[in-house]
Amino acid sequence: MNNPTAAMLVIGDEILSGRTRDSNMHHLAGELTKHGIDLREVRVVSDERAAIVSAVQALSVHFDHVFTSGGIGPTHDDITAEAVAEAFGTTAPQREDALKLLGDHYASRGIEFTEARKRMARVPPGAALIENPVSIAPGFTIENVHVMAGVPAVFEAMVAGVLATLAGGAPLLSQSLRVMRGEGVVADPLGALAEEFRDLSFGSYPFQQDGIYGTNIVVRGQDGARVDAAMVRLVELFGT
Amino acid sequence: MNNPTAAMLVIGDEILSGRTRDSNMHHLAGELTKHGIDLREVRVVSDERAAIVSAVQALSVHFDHVFTSGGIGPTHDDITAEAVAEAFGTTAPQREDALKLLGDHYASRGIEFTEARKRMARVPPGAALIENPVSIAPGFTIENVHVMAGVPAVFEAMVAGVLATLAGGAPLLSQSLRVMRGEGVVADPLGALAEEFRDLSFGSYPFQQDGIYGTNIVVRGQDGARVDAAMVRLVELFGT
Known part of the structure; x- marks a missing residue:
């Protein structure tokens, strides 16, 4: 089989503590199989920068695609964007295009665009935005790593968007x-x-x-x- | 926090293909939290010897305990015992004590003890058996790696047996x-x-x-x- 290969990286203390049952893995596994991409490995790590950086580096070298889930929200423990950027030797400042997306969204609804909400605009320079039709805050693709939200409805919408752009192999x-x-x-x-x-x-x-x-x-x-x-x-x- | 640390390794193509939804991760996460052991990482890999060997080696060095799930049944794709043994530079021949456990069990039920069933007695020399009160075929502990079945009822019984022997930290x-x-x-x-x-x-x-x-x-x-x-x-x- 010469299908493209993939790994998934789930970021979240709440899964490792047993508080939450992950459902994104099962969803992604099914979608990749249908799309002719072989999911070869999944890792679940905690919200710690070093753990995320080293997992992204290891997986992005070994597999054609890496899909991440979680840690791109507005709170202090959402550090996935910086950690993925660091894995590729870059940073994730608040980017103008993402700020504009979010700013327009909140303005149209009369909601304050707080500093915390601005954290959701952290995107590495050169990364492509992944559309979020559910709640606007985008994911992004840097190199072969697709960084997506952990909330299942958002994750699933982002997966559909990313897969539409990827060449799959013969479906299994x-x-x-x-x-x-x-x-x-x-x-x-x-x-x-x-x-x-x-x-x-x-x-x-x-x-x-x-x-x-x-x-x-x-x-x-x-x-x-x-x-x-x-x-x-x-x-x-x-x-x- | 100075709690002992742990990782989990799930072995199974059926999870990576999206056919089966893993439930052992959620169970183990909850039990470890109650027991004061910090689950820091989970990996899911396919039924491939090299993938299992390298994951066991990486995780057993970084964490106090490693719990594995899956791949110790009788079929040709059940290769976890040999792969874990190989990770520690040893082998997993059919061991007398495990053969006797299984042989007595099948004899008492009038069931033939086939070559395939004898595969469930593969245990590295020196490893401690983990009791299986559900279906007899044992797991084993080698160094800091606890090798357990993937069938949820058996996995859960084995986890309970192993945790009773481990020193935990303060519960979270x-x-x-x-x-x-x-x-x-x-x-x-x-x-x-x-x-x-x-x-x-x-x-x-x-x-x-x-x-x-x-x-x-x-x-x-x-x-x-x-x-x-x-x-x-x-x-x-x-x-x-």
Whole structure:
């Protein structure tokens, strides 16, 4: 597979403390798969500058794209913009174009454009703005890193905007078979089948239902005919 | 804070492809917080040996504990045991004590102990077994890395077993205030308060309700009296 690769960086103490359950990872994973981009790694780090800088540096070197979530709001603990800028040896001052977007928005609604709100205009020089149709404050793309908000509605809108601009690979196709036998029974024949179809990937996901062990087998690949052929073999092996 | 630190490593293509929503991260985060251990980083990697080895090596050096989830079942793509062993320069052969646990279990139920099921006895020499009260196949602890199953019921039981053996720090206390004002209004006074209470951490989490912007403010710290004092100031600033 020669699809573009991606990593995600989630920034947020509230996830690491167990207070909030992250939902952006699951959303991004599904969207990237549909778009033919392979999500290879996710990291969740705290709102600490050093942790963000080193994660951005490590991930941006190893993957074609990095998507970040969180830490671009107005409060004192929102430090993602500066940290991502620092990872690329630059800074994130309040930028005129972002200030104008936000200023016009607040003026039209008769809301004061406070110093805190101006923090949402921090964007590195040369970075491209990512539109925020939900609450205006933009994200940005610097090099191969797409910096987006953590609020799910905003994150999702920004992902849609970014993906529309990126070249994807062939979408990954998948089919699955639900087998009412445990993984221990399925494992040996499945392993042999995986050897035979080395261009596909085979996943097995155990579950229990009414006290009976079952396994979901998922076949993934870019060639639909090959996936179909593997499914025929699976049904022969395990029934429907 | 001098609490022990921890990282989590989630192994699983099914999460990166968006097929499955991980729930073990949220569970572990909450349990560690209650236990006084600071979860500082989470990584999700695919079922690839090199990715697992390098993540285990990086995380085990930087944090006091590493908790892994996934990849210790019987199928061909379950390679976590070997990969974690390799990260510590050793191997994970099928071990006698684990084989006996599993063999007795299957014998008592009249189930064949297949080669695939024997894969669940792969444990590095010298590692301590982690009990699995749900489905017997054990996890293990090697050095500071606790290797556990991905199935949530099994993962949760193993976490409970491991945490009972670890020394925790002072539990982190938290209180929160729900304010029906946007983050842009809250940010400046909250930043000033955070400067004043530097021994505590202040998080702000925006939400929308019926079209109105609100903010949950969370104060965390190990000294209950200090958290109380900060809450009094918050109520003065923002009302109840």
